[in-house]
Amino acid sequence: MSGNYIAGNITCVITAGGIPIPNTLIVQIIKINKTPKFASSSYTFSVDDNYPLNVDIPSAQVSATDDESTTNLLYNIESQSPENVFKLASSSSPNFQLTATLEYNMESNYILNVSATSDGVDNIGNTWLQTSYVLTVFNVMDTDNNPPVFLPCLSLSCPPPIYQATVENGSTEIMFVDSNTIQARDGDTQINATITYYLTSGYPSNYMDYFKVNSLTATVSMIKPFVGNNEVFTLLIQATENSVLGQSSYATLTVRALQVTCFPSSINDSTSVSETTPTTVSSEETVSQDLQTGFPTPVTCGNTGYSEAVVYGIIGGWIASLLFVVVLSWLFLVTPHLKKKGSRGNTINQQPGTQGNQTLGKNTQEDSGRLS
Structure with missing residues (x-):
């Protein structure tokens, strides 16, 4: 086939009778498949x-x-x-x-x-x-379809973290166990909306008397010191993204009040303290972590330590003993010396007086004889 024309040969065969036989030539053109x-x-x-x-x-x-x-x-x-x-x-x-x-x-x-x-x-x-x-x-x-994510979680499937902290009895300084800050980010990375933080609930019910949270930085601080030992506060922190949907996420902060002032004979194996010297030690030296709860355990002075009352009793005993020694020293050393000194003074004063009287009487008699 060339263009629109088909070229070919037709061969005719002569028959015995000489009569031509008509034949029809049919040519069918099929397109060959090509690549799309x-x-x-x-x-x-x-x-x-x-x-x-x-x-x-x-x-x-x-x-x-x-x-x-x-x-x-x-x-x-x-x-x-x-x-x-x-x-x-x-x-x-x-x-x-x-x-x-x-x-x-x-x-x-x-x-x-x-x-x-x-x-x-x-x-x-x-x-x-x-x-x-x-x-x-x-x-x-990226679209606004995810709530905030609390760090250190980096995945949306990460469960909300439980932050843990301690505070010394009578102090307002909150010390975190595993992290130094509470922070959340927008779960939608490309949108990256700012976050506002709230303290929504807590236990015990008076938690608002002691704790507050900065709405911009999520910094949790204490309004006043808590006086107590082993008290645990559970606070629910809410992080809300500043967007059209305003989605929120929540994390838990637990704060335990620790009694960290004690009078141990030794704090640990490497640091010795005199048994007779009361010592106030920092929480870093005295607080050990409870593997079951994750909380630092309260300070204990051990079997060889002294309680505060015992130490005060020892100090009072020292003072009483010192006063007793001073009194005994006064009685046995100073008082006999004063008595001896007083007796000698009386003898000296008495002898001159006696001799004077005798001499005076003798002179009087002599003068009387002269006159007579």
Whole structure:
């Protein structure tokens, strides 16, 4: 075949009767199947992470043409990564739908390999399928569909944390066990709305008398010192994103009041303290962690330590003993010396007086004799 003309030979055969036999020549032209062609070498689409399932994505469509094909093209998703998220509305329609929920924070893009197949015959009439492939990328757009996430959690599936802290008896300084701050971030990374913090509830019911939270920084502080031992406060912290939806998340803060002033004979194996010296030690030196509750356990002085009352009794005993020694020293040392000194003074004063009287009497008698 050349252009619109067919070139060929017809051979006539002479029969015995000489009568020509008419013959009809029929030529059927069949198009040979060719490879489909996509309109673009690759496709890139965007879809929101809150897009509904099983609904056509209007902006996402791939199409191919094959002028030589005698039937419609068939489309298929050959592969996708991650898997099982997108599907085609039908094999004859290159419209995409979702079979699983999207989440920007977990996966921000998907890569698909899409095919288009045409059917036909080859140059000898056998069935021949032709397939083309095109790369298709879906970029996920972050939307406001997630509440705040408390750190140190980085995943939306992370359970709300339980922050733990202690405060010394009579102090207002809150000391965190595992972390120094309470902080939350917007669960929608690309939106990144600011967060406002609230102290919504707590136990015991008088928690508002002692605790408050900074609405901007989530810093928990004490209004006044708590006087008590082993009291545990449970506070519920609310983090609300400043957005149209205003979604919220919650975390728990537990604060235990510790009695940390004691009079131990030794704090630990490496630090010795005199048994006779009362000592106030810091919580870092005296607080050990309870493996079951996660809380620092209250300070204990051990079997060799002294209670506060005992120490005060010892100090009082020292003072009383010292006073007793002073009194005894006075009685046995100073008093006899004073008595001896007083007796000697009386003798000296008495002898001159006696001698004077005797001399005076003698002189009086002599003077009397002279006069007479």
